[in-house]
Amino acid sequence: MSDVTVIGLGPMGSAMARTFLAAGHDVTVWNRTASKADPLVAEGARRAAEPVTGELLVISQISYQAMYDSLGEARLDGRTVVNLSSGTPAELREAARWVAERGGTLITAGIMVPPPGIGQPGAYTFYSGPKEALDRHAGTLEALSAVTYVGEDPGLAMMFYQAQLFVFWSSLTSFMYAAALLGTAGVRPDALVPFVRELHADLASDGPMGYIKILGEELGSGVYPGDENSLHMQAVGMGHVVETLRAAGLETTVPEALHRLFARADAEGRGDEGIGTVVESIRKP
Numbered sequence: 434m435s436d437v438t439v440i441g442l443g444p445m446g447s448a449m450a451r452t453f454l455a456a457g458h459d460v461t462v463w464n465r466t467a468s469k470a471d472p473l474v475a476e477g478a479r480r481a482a483e484p485v486t487g488e489l490l491v492i493s494q495i496s497y498q499a500m501y502d503s504l505g506e507a508r509l510d511g512r513t514v515v516n517l518s519s520g521t522p523a524e525l526r527e528a529a530r531w532v533a534e535r536g537g538t539l540i541t542a543g544i545m546v547p548p549p550g551i552g553q554p555g556a557y558t559f560y561s562g563p564k565e566a567l568d569r570h571a572g573t574l575e576a577l578s579a580v581t582y583v584g585e586d587p588g589l590a591m592m593f594y595q596a597q598l599f600v601f602w603s604s605l606t607s608f609m610y611a612a613a614l615l616g617t618a619g620v621r622p623d624a625l626v627p628f629v630r631e632l633h634a635d636l637a638s639d640g641p642m643g644y645i646k647i648l649g650e651e652l653g654s655g656v657y658p659g660d661e662n663s664l665h666m667q668a669v670g671m672g673h674v675v676e677t678l679r680a681a682g683l684e685t686t687v688p689e690a691l692h693r694l695f696a697r698a699d700a701e702g703r704g705d706e707g708i709g710t711v712v713e714s715i716r717k718p
């Protein structure tokens with residue numbers, strides 16, 4: 434019997450199967466479009482006629498619906514299903530019940546690297562669900578990335594994954610607005626790169642600009658000192674950013690949303706506090 438069956442052979446699943454093979458595992462592969470298994474079979478994987486093959490099923494597909502479509506009515510007795518697909522926490526919780534009804538155990542996961550990062554140093558994956566089942570297969574899963582267990586609730590892996598993705602996507606989108614703005618003055622996008630790199634390093638530091646750590650503490654304590662840089666001052670400044678982008682002929686959806694949020698926290702009477710007070714408005718829509 435093979436060590437692991439990889440279900441879903443898009444860019445991620447194919448890279449996972451390849452990484453398991455490189456780590457010396459006996460790998461079975463299945464994909465809805467069967468031809469995508471061909472290169473992996475040429476590299477030593479076994480082709481499965483049915484997805485439910487072996488004890489450990491590792492799934493990487495576009496959605497949880499794809500898992501339902503693929504596994505159909507098959508029994509899953511004694512099998513561990515590790516699903517690394519995107520979904521919502523509610524979908525993951527429902528999927529855990531669905532797998533359990535069929536006799537299997539679901540471990541939910543969110544992998545934090547793109548295909549070339551799989552199996553590379555620094556890669557990690559959030560896992561949630563039954564810890565004992567994860568521990569049993571951690572030795573195999575470690576081929577893909579570090580195994581980061583975040584709790585029993587099956588929805589948690591996706592909450593951690595989406596939390597990180599939101600920070601990732603919003604940071605990149607801000608960079609695109611910034612580069613587009615400078616572009617309207619004829620500045621090349623790469624002129625901004627050293628400054629943005631520095632900013633990100635500062636944000637992650639323990640120094641005075643180390644806002645990730647600072648906010649981590651403030652959001653826990655509910656105290657947001659604003660003596661030196663008040664939210665009101667930043668709400669006004671963000672309004673100027675929106676005006677500048679608009680005057681430069683750019684679209685302003687994201688900056689306007691940010692300004693609305695800051696202005697709301699200010700209007701709610703917390704303008705003298707620091708930027709961390711914005712979380713109070715986020716928590717009470």
Ligand SMILES: NC(=O)c1ccc[n+]([C@@H]2O[C@H](COP(=O)([O-])OP(=O)(O)OC[C@H]3O[C@@H](n4cnc5c(N)ncnc54)[C@H](OP(=O)(O)O)[C@@H]3O)[C@@H](O)[C@H]2O)c1
Nearest residue numbers: 441442443444445465466493494495499502518519546547
């Ligand atoms: N790519 C990344 O950088 C990255 C990074 C982290 C996480 N992820 C997550 O990893 C998952 C896989 O991503 P991906 O980039 O490999 O490609 P993808 O386009 O999200 O998924 C492709 C896979 O889903 C299968 N699929 C789609 N609908 C299906 C259905 N109804 N029934 C059965 N199979 C179905 C496809 O089968 P066919 O080949 O038959 O179409 C293919 O195997 C996603 O949930 C994604 O959010 C991706």
